[in-house]
Amino acid sequence: MTQLAFHPLRDALYQEMHSRPFQVITSPARISHISVLNSSGGHDEQFHHFQQLFTALGVAPPVIDDVCIQEDIGSFRVRREKHLEFTTYTFIDFSATDDENPFATTGVTPLPDGWLRGLPGQLVTAIHLSVKRSDESDELMIPEVKRHFEGMRLVGSSPQQGDARVWTSFQLHDDGFGRFLICNRRMSDSQIGRLCQRLMEIETYRLMALIALPDAKHCAPALSEMDGQLADLTARLSKGGGLDEPAILAELTDMAARVEDYRAHTTFRFSATRAYHDLVLKRLAELREDEVSGHLTLTEFLTRRLTPAVRTCQSVGERLEDMSKRIDRVSDMMRTRVELSIQAQNQQLLASMDRRSKIQLMMQHTVEGLSVAAISYYSVGLIKLVLEALYDAGVEFDKNLAVGISVPVVIAGVWLATRKIHKHFLALAKEQRSADLADEMARNKAKKK
Known part of the structure; x- marks a missing residue:
């Protein structure tokens, strides 16, 4: 086994199943359970306050802030559990007897004065659970139970095929706590521990569900x-x-x-x-x-x-x-x-631009005709100067005939050059229009997909 490669979380995964064990609770017992919302960065403050409780009770405080901390201090048990949104505290006093009023003393009675008031965070759940042994019939038990719930309407339960009776009102009493009275008939200490744990969780989860x-x-x-x-x-x-x-x-x-x-x-x-x-x-x-x-x-x-x-x-x-x-x-x-x-606006704009382009094209053709005449006139003038220079240099020819012959040649040459340039720009415009159409078709396909 030592040669096998273990997952780094293997031990933690095994311990997770045992991180919050059920308690063993004897009858009678007085239990108080509270849950406090976790504030941002409040875990350290809560744990420090929890350590102060142990110091006040005269025992060594815990050093590691575990998920669940449980400690028995004589007949008094302290338990703290950390959850995602809240932290729960459970206090159990085993020194009570069945003869006394079940809520005359509670699980918080042994706590040092002022410790509970200084608990960091917002309190959500606060309940007292009183566990007592009882073999009385329901007819004799109910009048006695009503006295301990300040006349409130009772909700009763007979869990585990009648091995116990659970009474509550799901309301807050004068001390600001809710109450559960558990009359144990035939349950073992382990069963009572599991029953109390379920009741505390029901009340805590019920209130957490109602926050929304x-x-x-x-x-x-x-x-x-x-x-x-x-x-x-x-x-x-x-x-x-x-x-x-x-x-x-x-x-x-x-x-x-x-x-x-x-x-x-x-x-x-x-x-x-x-x-x-x-x-x-x-x-x-x-x-x-x-x-x-x-x-x-x-x-x-x-x-x-x-x-x-x-x-x-x-x-x-x-x-x-x-x-x-x-x-x-x-x-x-x-x-x-x-x-x-x-x-639609773009189509109108394109149509308007198309009309403007046609007008501009017509104007361009007109300008091109004038440009051919103007360029030809100046070109013939330049040729005439060249011919005169040659004639003065002693070259014998008819100047007027040479100038006359050059006029149609120059006009034809200028016109051909202008047309060639015009065709070149038209080809460039057609290429750009084809590219634009291809881009538009690609965008339309992408939108359809």
Whole structure:
């Protein structure tokens, strides 16, 4: 084995499955569980504050900021877990008895004074769980349970085929904490530990899933307004006629910017809501609970209240995606109209340029005729000077006859030279026009693709 090449993450992957082990919790016990959102760069501050707790309790603080830190200090247990968005703290006091009020003391009671108030970050979940042994029937248990929940409506559950009873109200009490009362009938310490862990996770994930609901409620009215605005723009485009295209494009750009701003602020939150909701449903299924004396079970209560909220977030997220696509389609329609308008203007401009070129060509032919006459006149004048110089030098010939013969020769030569130059420029123009047509055809093919 020592000669094999191991993946560098092999050991870490094995340890990942054991990074957050279930606790073993004896009955009775008083448990407090809180979750705090992780702020940017706040992990070090939270860990330093966590170390101060150990110092205040008179034990050596942990040195490494692990994913899960658990320490038993006498009859008091401290546990800290790091998650992606939040950090959880669980405090368990095993010194309680079954005879006392289940919420007279809690898991935070042994904490040093002021430590909890100084905890960095924004607190999301705060619940007390009280575990007690009880063999009472439901009829005798319910009146006693109601006294511990300040008269609030109860939600009851009988998990694990009736081996325990779980009572809660899913509301905050006078101390700012929620409450769960667990009456253990036949569960082992390991089973109670797993049950408490699932209840704490259900409450934490439930609240984390609901964080996105205010964002969804904020976006919904604006989306309805933009939906009507977009429908009006589409109707105006379908009717055609004179439209203020720059104003419409500006309106579409403004709507697109607002939609993208909403998406930037909500996409991650809505995705996290779906993930947390799935975790809540999974933890509820693991409870395998039955109804208790006609009370709503945890699953019935949460699926009735939580699922609609999650569906609202999902619906708003889908509406944002749909609105973005619709705006893109309307923008494409507007761009097509603008391009067609530009092409029509270009055709008119080309036609006007074509008419101007024809006029210029006619003027050019006229100028060419005058140019031939002018160049021929000056050329004959130069030839006449040359002939006179030759005659004065003693060469005998008829000057007038020579000048007369040179006139048609010069005119023919000038005319031929002018035509040759003209043909050369026409050939260059045809080559340029062919190149332009080829480029335009290539662009049209690319657009079709």
